Amino acid sequence: xxxxxxxxxxxxxxxxxxxxxxxxxxxxxxxxxxxxxxxxxxxxxxxxxxxxxxxxxxxxxxxxxxxxxxxxx
Numbered sequence: 821x822x823x824x825x826x827x828x829x830x831x832x833x834x835x836x837x838x839x840x841x842x843x844x845x846x847x848x849x850x851x852x853x854x855x856x857x858x859x860x861x862x863x864x865x866x867x868x869x870x871x872x873x874x875x876x877x878x879x880x881x882x883x884x885x886x887x888x889x890x891x892x893x
Contacts, residue, residue, distance in 0.1 A: 832844060839854075841847030 832847075835841075835851045836844065836847040839847040839850040841850050
C-alpha cells in the first residue's frame with residue numbers, strides 16, 4: 821500500500837539507524853512489525869494476568885521430569 825505521511829526527518833533517521841533497513845520503506849516496515857509484535861505480547865500478558873495458568877493438583881516438576889526421562893523404545 822502506498823502511503824503519504826508527514827514524519828519528522830529525525831524520527832525517520834533514528835528508525836533507519838536502529839532497524840538497519842536497506843531503505844526507508846524497509847526500515848519503517850521492520851519498525852512497525854516490531855511494534856505490532858510487542859503490542860500482541862502485551863495483550864497476551866494481560867489475558868494471562870486476567871486468567872492465570874493453573875496446574876493440576878499434585879503436579880510437580882519432578883514428576884514431569886521422570887515422565888520425560890523414561891525410555892520410549
